[in-house]
Amino acid sequence: MSQISSTHHAPVLGAVFMIGAGLTFAIINILTPIITYQMGVPSTAVVFWQYVIATVFALPLILRIGFGKLRSRHPYWHETRAFLSALGVQFFAFGFALGVPVWQMVALSMTGPFFILIGATVFLGERLTYQRLGATIAGFIGAVMVSQVGTEQFTLxxxxPVLAALCWGTVSVITKYLSRDEEPESLTLYMLVLITPNHFLIGLILGFAVAVLPQAVLPVGLATGFDFELPVSDALGLIVLLGLVTAGAQYFLSFAYKVADATYLQPFDDLKLPLNTLLGWIVLSQVPAPWFWPGAVLIVGASSFILWSERRGAGAKLQAA
Known part of the structure; x- marks a missing residue:
């Protein structure tokens, strides 16, 4: 009886967990600009310690999966996934450090499904239909509107966030490739174990670049290099909180996808856009530009259509088999 009840309530639990993930990610996206842009802590250092702390809090999840799941025939692809995922986080945090508003960051990061579609077509041989192509074009039109290209508000x-979406979209394409003969637990465990060392690696690369390149050619905000030391100011407590919330987001996502289907969860995942926009408005006084609203509708609508189309195609293949 309890098993039937658990199955019956699985969609509700999945929705609750996904909304919880959206809230925790929204908190992350509020804390990051406060620590980087307002307090002046280098974004590379913030992200490194964020994931060190998150990994400590995620140890129960890592141990529950078990290190035996690290056996794989594709270790290099797992490392590539972790590196690109970490690089995407670094791009995202750097955007906050440079003062890009939360509403713009989150909306543009949702262009990921379009990069997934392009990557799956080019590298995995998936068929590009007119519907998918139209959705991709619509989504990128929405991205142009949100980024305010051609106005004074647009900066490099x-x-x-688009570069972050490109990294994360590539991660998803590699994950699709690996999921053909890798267990979901292995994919999750490799990411949890490898992402923090890759943040360290990216920090070393950036530190080396700062040391050898003329400061005139470095992006604003990277001139200070990479600092491994934890700040001793009020930022320390916020970084610890940031790491804790990051671990919480991973737990929420893990539980959500364990109890409910991805297609069902997608609308609840899309709630991250209004959640982030509202919190950014209230906490950081960041009022969205007028073009944000129609652009956001295009991005969310097009990405949702692509996911629905892919899931529908997968279901048709299963029925045919």
Missing amino acids: ASLL
Whole structure:
């Protein structure tokens, strides 16, 4: 009886967990600009310690999966996934450090499904239909509207969340490739174990670049290099909180996808856009530009259509088999 009841309530639990993930990610996206842009802590250092702390809090999840799941025939692809995922986080945090508003960062980061579609078509041989192509074009039109290209508000920093989405979209394409003969637990465990060392690696690369390149050619905000030391100011408590919330977000996502289907969860995942926009408005006084609203509708609508189309195609293949 309890098993039937658990199955019956699985969609509700999945929705609750996904909304919880959205809230925790929204808190992350509020804390990051406060620590970086307002307090002046280098974004590379913030992200490194954020994930060190998050990994400590995620140890129960890592141990529950078990290190035996690290056996794989594709260790290099797992490392590539972790590196690109970490690089995407670094781009995202750097955008906050340069003052890109939360509403713009989150909306543009939701262009990821379009990069997934392009990557799956080019590298995995998936068929590009007119519907998918139309959705991709619509989504990128929405991204142009949100980024405010052609206006005084547009800066090169506005492209950082798009670069993050490109990294994360590539991660998803590699994950699709690996999921053909890798267990979901292995994919999760590799990411949890490898992402923090890759943040360290990226920090070393950036530190080396700062040391050898003329400061005139470095992006604003990177001139200070990478600092491994934890700040001793009020930022320390916020970084610890940031790491704790990051671990919480991973737990929420893990539980959500364990109890409910991805297609069902997608609308609840899309709630992250209004959640982040509202919190940014209230906490940081960041009022969205007028073009944000129609652009956001295009991005969310097009990405949702792509996911629905992919899931529908997968279901048709299963029925045919």
